[in-house]
Amino acid sequence: MEAKEISKAVIKRLPRYYRYLGELIEENVERISSGDLSKKMHVTASQIRQDLNNFGGFGQQGYGYNVHYLYMEIGKILGLDTIHPMIIVGAGNLGQALANYSDFEKRGFRLVGIFDVNPVLEGISVRGIGIQMINTLPEFLKENPVEIAILTLPKHKAKEMANVLIKNGVKAIWNFAHIDLDAPEDVIVENVHLSESLMTLSYNLSQYRKEHVEEKKETEN
């Protein structure tokens, strides 16, 4: 299987396939046709077939997909078949919210440390993990294998801390700070810019309103 050739658009759809297949497993569905999967996912059946063909033929004509097998295979492609030790840097509301997502743990994202600058938070336990002060982070990274760092610090601290993480061998940053990090090529950065998502919502809402008002005016004239 040559996952390397897969396009970005397909990669973006993979977690969604994975989610829907997980739901089918919960519903005890063992096989599903691309047609039925398509209805469930609001994607065309040919899109699904094309996407899945990137990973070899998981489906059989007239027989459909084996849900569990497909789920496991997509999980492997997404790297969910291995354990990813993970830390959270920034134990504010958002950091604590993410620490409490037990679903991440189920997928192999194992939380091994939580760090903050605020001494008030020191030692407070979130899902059994005590919050540590950030100045102990370099030492911690030397002693513990950590793959992913979740960065939930305010933006003025995020860049500096990202450099500390990178310098100490963290290979992936899930960045919630409202800033673009300058990471070297061998460090994977995935951004979640929440306020940009809210602005997109606001844009769509304004546009809809504008069109709606214009339609209304035209009807009235």
Add this chain to the structure above:
Amino acid sequence: MEAKEISKAVIKRLPRYYRYLGELIEENVERISSGDLSKKMHVTASQIRQDLNNFGGFGQQGYGYNVHYLYMEIGKILGLDTIHPMIIVGAGNLGQALANYSDFEKRGFRLVGIFDVNPVLEGISVRGIGIQMINTLPEFLKENPVEIAILTLPKHKAKEMANVLIKNGVKAIWNFAHIDLDAPEDVIVENVHLSESLMTLSYNLSQYRKEHVEEKKETEN
């Protein structure tokens, strides 16, 4: 200005332009050339020119963009020049984290209510707003204008609650539940699927590792 014709790709870049322009204002920069803006944003200068030309000519040849004017105009296009009354449905960690984002308020997203099903949370105040029980939500929506609902409930409750929101006139849902909502066409839905973002990170990490290991093997042979 005919914002209606603007492509989705441009719309996705607008909040980013807005963010960078905001940073420039903080740094007291009054004018910037598309070349300098381009370096700052890691986008080509011609991309910036093309994008901004969609909204009319904000820049002048050899003179650059007026930062504050451009910031305000993009804000208007994003609908940030009006107040958007907003509620949070689901006052768990994530809901409370979002309630505490004072930056949203600055952009016109005014939090007017927080709701949850958990009686333990009733009356607890987040940023001066007491958490109310979810059964009071329909009544609240009748009495208070609410544009946007932030849905931070577990997925098994999200669909039902989305229907309540829509039935009671909420026109936009910012959905953090790990589920796709079936909303009518006149309701704007913007999804933040955090675990899908984490899986994309994990995919990229696995791919990088795979390539790196392969390179290493080739060097060793």
